[in-house]
Every structure is written in C-alpha cells, then in structure tokens.
Amino acid sequence: MRLFPRKSLPKRLSRLQALSLFATLDARELGIVEGLLHEREFLAGEVIFDAGEEGQAIYIVQEGQVQICRPGQGENGLVAELGPGQFFGELALLDNASRALQARAGSVCKMSVMFRADLMNLLEVDAKVSSKIALQLARHLGRVVRAATAGAAMEVRL
Amino acid sequence: MSLRRRGPGPVVWAGIIAGTCLLLVLLQKVLWLTVPCLFALLLYYFLFSPMQWLMYRGLSREQSATTVMALCLLVMGVFFGLMLPWAAGHLLDGQSIATRYVQGGMGLLERSLVALEKSSHLFANAHLAEKLATRLDVLSGGIEAYIEPVVTAILAWAPTLLLTPFLAYFFLRDGGRFQRMLASALPNAFFERGLCLLHEVDRTTRAYFQGLLRLTVLDTLTLAAGLWWIGFPAPVWLGLICAVLAWLPFIGSLLGGLLVVLVAATDFPDAPAMAYAAIGLFLAARLLDDFVYMPVTIGRSLHLHPLVTVLMIFVGGAVAGVPGLLLVLPLLGVVMVVGEALGTLATDSRLLARYAQSRQLRREQAQAGLTG
Numbered sequence: 001m002r003l004f005p006r007k008s009l010p011k012r013l014s015r016l017q018a019l020s021l022f023a024t025l026d027a028r029e030l031g032i033v034e035g036l037l038h039e040r041e042f043l044a045g046e047v048i049f050d051a052g053e054e055g056q057a058i059y060i061v062q063e064g065q066v067q068i069c070r071p072g073q074g075e076n077g078l079v080a081e082l083g084p085g086q087f088f089g090e091l092a093l094l095d096n097a098s099r100a101l102q103a104r105a106g107s108v109c110k111m112s113v114m115f116r117a118d119l120m121n122l123l124e125v126d127a128k129v130s131s132k133i134a135l136q137l138a139r140h141l142g143r144v145v146r147a148a149t150a151g152a153a154m155e156v157r158l
Numbered sequence: 159m160s161l162r163r164r165g166p167g168p169v170v171w172a173g174i175i176a177g178t179c180l181l182l183v184l185l186q187k188v189l190w191l192t193v194p195c196l197f198a199l200l201l202y203y204f205l206f207s208p209m210q211w212l213m214y215r216g217l218s219r220e221q222s223a224t225t226v227m228a229l230c231l232l233v234m235g236v237f238f239g240l241m242l243p244w245a246a247g248h249l250l251d252g253q254s255i256a257t258r259y260v261q262g263g264m265g266l267l268e269r270s271l272v273a274l275e276k277s278s279h280l281f282a283n284a285h286l287a288e289k290l291a292t293r294l295d296v297l298s299g300g301i302e303a304y305i306e307p308v309v310t311a312i313l314a315w316a317p318t319l320l321l322t323p324f325l326a327y328f329f330l331r332d333g334g335r336f337q338r339m340l341a342s343a344l345p346n347a348f349f350e351r352g353l354c355l356l357h358e359v360d361r362t363t364r365a366y367f368q369g370l371l372r373l374t375v376l377d378t379l380t381l382a383a384g385l386w387w388i389g390f391p392a393p394v395w396l397g398l399i400c401a402v403l404a405w406l407p408f409i410g411s412l413l414g415g416l417l418v419v420l421v422a423a424t425d426f427p428d429a430p431a432m433a434y435a436a437i438g439l440f441l442a443a444r445l446l447d448d449f450v451y452m453p454v455t456i457g458r459s460l461h462l463h464p465l466v467t468v469l470m471i472f473v474g475g476a477v478a479g480v481p482g483l484l485l486v487l488p489l490l491g492v493v494m495v496v497g498e499a500l501g502t503l504a505t506d507s508r509l510l511a512r513y514a515q516s517r518q519l520r521r522e523q524a525q526a527g528l529t530g
Contacts, residue, residue, distance in 0.1 A: 028216040
C-alpha cells in the first residue's frame with residue numbers, strides 16, 4: 001500500500017503515456033516530452049514522408065491509420081499498416097539515413113511528431129528520459145527484427 | 159536533409175546579399191529597438207541553458223524563465239547597487255576625465271614626434287611636431303564640443319536598454335511556443351524541411367551569440383592578464399571595455415587600442431614605454447583573436463568564407479554605419495540559412511509535387527457535397 005497515493009495523470013499526459021514509445025515515462029518526464037512534440041493532421045492519401053528523403057522526425061500515430069509502402073506499386077507495395085499508439089520513421093531518425101519507404105495516411109489521421117534535433121538534445125541533456133525512450137525504441141526494433149526473421153524462416157519453409 | 163548539402167548558386171547568393179543589405183537598412187531605421195533586441199538575444203542565449211536545466215528538473219517553461227530572469231535581475235541589481243556610488247562620483251566629472259585622457263594622448267603623440275625629429279633629419283626638416291602642436295591647440299580648445307554630444311546621445315539611449323530584460327524574459331518564456339506556432343503554419347509537404355530550417359536559424363544565432371560571449375570572456379582575460387603584467391591600473395575593467403568594443407569588427411579593436419594608449423599616456427606621462435607595450439599587447443591580442451579565438455568561437459558557428467566575411471563587414475559599414483558593422487555577420491548567417499533552404503525548396507520538384515497533391519486533396523475535401 002502506498003503512503004501517498006499516486007496522482008492520476010492529466011488527460012493530455014495520459015494520452016501521451018498510452019503511446020508505446022513513452023509508456024515508461026512518469027508525469028514529469030511526459031511533461032518534458034510533451035513540450036517537444038508537434039501536432040500534425042493528414043488527409044487520407046496524403047504522403048507523410050517519401051522514400052529517399054532524409055529522415056528528420058519520428059511520427060507517432062494518435063488517430064487514424066498509416067500505410068507504409070513502396071511508392072508506385074499500388075496495393076502490392078503495402079508493407080505495413082499502423083494504428084493509434086504505434087510509431088514509425090525511427091530508423092532514419094537513428095542513423096540519419098534516407099527514408100527507405102513511403103508513409104501515407106490510410107485515413108484522416110492525427111500525428112505527434114518529434115523532431116530529430118529535439119530528441120538528440122534531450123539525449124544530451126536528460127539521461128533518464130532519453131534512456132527510457134531509447135529502451136522503448138530498442139524493444140520496438142527487436143520486435144521488428146524478430147518479425148522479419150520469422151517471416152524469412154516462413155519463406156524458407158514455404 | 160542537411161540544409162548545407164549543396165552550396166547556393168549565384169542567384170541565391172545575390173538574393174542573400176541583397177536580403178542582408180535590405181534588413182540592415184530596415185534595422186537601422188528602428189535602431190532604438192534593434193540594440194535592446196540584440197542585447198536581449200545575448201541575455202536569452204546566456205540564460206537559456208540554466209532555464210533548460212530547470213525545465214528538465216520538472217519546472218514549467220514559464221516558472222523556469224521567471225526564476226532565471228529573477229535571479230539575473232537580482233545579480234544585476236546587486237552589481238549596479240554596489241557600483242552606483244563609485245559611478246556617480248566618476249560621472250559627475252566624466253567630461254573632465256575624458257578631456258584629461260584625450261589631452262594625455264595628444265601629449266604622447268607630440269612627445270613621440272619630437273623624439274622622432276631628434277633622431278632623424280628628415281622629420282626635423284618637416285617640423286611635424288610644431289605643425290601638430292598648432293593644430294592640436296586649435297582642436298583641444300573644443301574637445302568638450304566633441305564629447306558633449308556623445309555623452310548626451312549615450313544618456314538618451316540608456317532608457318531604451320531597459321527593454322532588454324523585458325524582451326529577454328519573453329524570448330525565454332514564449333520562444334518555444336513561437337517556434338511551434340511557426341512550425342504549425344508549415345504545409346505538411348514542407349514540414350520536416352521547415353523544422354530543419356527553424357532549427358538551423360536557431361542554431362546559427364545561438365552559436366553566434368554564445369560564441370560572441372565566449373570571445374568576450376577570452377578577450378577580457380587575455381587583455382586583463384597582459385595589462386596587469388605591464389602594470390596598468392584596473393586591468394580587468396580596461397580589458398572588459400576593450401573586449402566589448404571588439405564586438406564592432408575592425409573599428410572596435412582600434413577604439414580599444416586607442417583607449418588603452420590614452421590611459422597609458424595620461425597615467426604614465428613619463429613612461430612612453432607603457433604606451434608602446436600596450437600597442438604591442440593589442441597587436442598580439444588581435445593576432446590571437448583572429449587566428450585562435452575567433453575561429454573556435456564565432457568563425458565555426460557561421461560557416462562563412464573568410465573573404466565573404468570581410469567583404470560583408472565593409473558592405474555592412476557602408477550600408478548602415480556602425481550598427482551595420484555590428485549586425486552584418488549574424489544577419490548574414492541567418493539570411494544565408496534561410497536563402498539556402500528556400501533555394502533548395504524552390505528547386506525540389508518532388509516536394510513541390512507533394513505540396514500540390516496535398517492541396518488537391520484539401521480542395522476535394524472542401525468541395526465534397528457542394529454539388530449533386
């Protein structure tokens with residue numbers, strides 16, 4: 001039993017905590033991150049970022065659906081579909097490489113965007129917040145690698 | 159998406175130089191606001207790191223800005239409170255002090271020419287000392303007439319400097335909100351590049367002003383150490399005044415050197431070696447400044463070619479006088495970043511196509527249900 005019951009988070013912060021990238025942050029840390037996020041809205045079919053562009057931001061889906069696809073290949077080019085709470089664009093953000101795929105809004109969607117320079121600044125200034133975010137990013141990449149490996153094994157079996 | 163991936167072409171460069179000159183002319187027209195803004199930016203970048211430290215300890219941006227500004231004002235208040243009795247005593251006879259130092263400098267010049275005439279027939283035949291003495295007699299009678307308008311102008315300007323902490327506080331408190339507002343105005347297609355541009359402008363101005371502060375500290379320490387070693391009175395104050403004067407490219411260093419020579423000539427009239435040692439110290443400090451301090455502080459921050467830097471300083475002086483000399487480099491740095499980014503955006507056909515697609519989608523959404 002807690003001597004001092006934990007205060008419930010304000011709605012805007014609990015919405016942020018629901019996103020997988022920030023799930024482990026406490027109220028103070030969520031407040032810091034909230035100050036760094038930009039809100040964007042995209043219409044269905046609108047390109048969020050294009051393959052070949054240099055990645056400068058990580059996108060977190062708040063509402064709607066996002067399609068990750070290979071441009072110019074129509075339905076066949078669809079690689080993944082992401083929903084609320086999921087994030088994308090992290091690879092280009094980490095190694096400053098070009099975007100490998102195109103991200104397109106599957107429906108009207110609302111997104112939180114964290115700019116690369118702000119994240120890098122956070123990494124330099126607040127080790128605790130940045131380590132928590134980095135750990136979530138690493139977990140996410142681990143899941144991607146495991147999924148890719150499982151997919152490759154399936155292809156071999158087929 | 160580095161904004162510096164490709165160098166700007168001649169058209170963009172022409173636009174950058176024209177834009178810088180235009181801004182210099184406009185800023186000169188509102189100089190009463192430009193100077194406090196400049197000092198406020200210096201204060202903003204000086205206080206930004208402590209404010210960020212407080213923010214990361216859990217305070218809101220507003221609380222952090224208020225705390226650091228209150229502490230800064232407290233320190234300034236204590237400093238000026240302690241300085242006030244001393245300054246009041248000196249300001250009352252400030253005009254006579256200035257006259258004394260100018261006359262001391264003229265005396266040194268005259269004595270140097272007499273010494274030259276004694277050592278060389280060429281100078282002796284020219285009667286330089288005699289001619290100069292006649293001219294100086296005419297000039298020295300009206301020194302007060304030259305000093306008075308300068309002192310009056312400084313006193314008239316002083317109240318506008320009270321805007322500095324006020325502006326700096328709002329830069330600190332609302333700077334992030336202002337950047338987010340600008341970012342929110344960007345179309346989706348240009349969003350990432352726009353963020354890069356805003357970040358690069360902020361980085362450039364921050365690097366310039368923080369570099370300027372570091373350069374001032376280094377200059378002050380170097381000059382103070384040198385002046386103390388030579389045996390000057392109040393070496394730290396003299397070093398600080400000269401370091402602040404050096405904010406004006408070229409002219410500032412000359413003024414600083416002149417000030418120290420005047421002090422040497424007046425306070426040590428029988429020791430001309432002091433004045434020559436001060437000149438030597440200034441030349442050494444200048445070389446150290448140009449080849450060591452400047453490249454590691456301001457030079458690196460703006461990524462400007464040395465030739466462009468020197469030419470633009472002359473252009474700044476010609477277009478907007480002394481304020482132009484002070485403003486031209488930070489302005490050029492910012493205009494260059496904006497010019498390069500706009501040049502890249504205007505020629506990126508893929509981005510323009512994305513923007514057109516986005517507009518088409520929005521138009522269709524707005525028109526949905528209007529017909530049929």
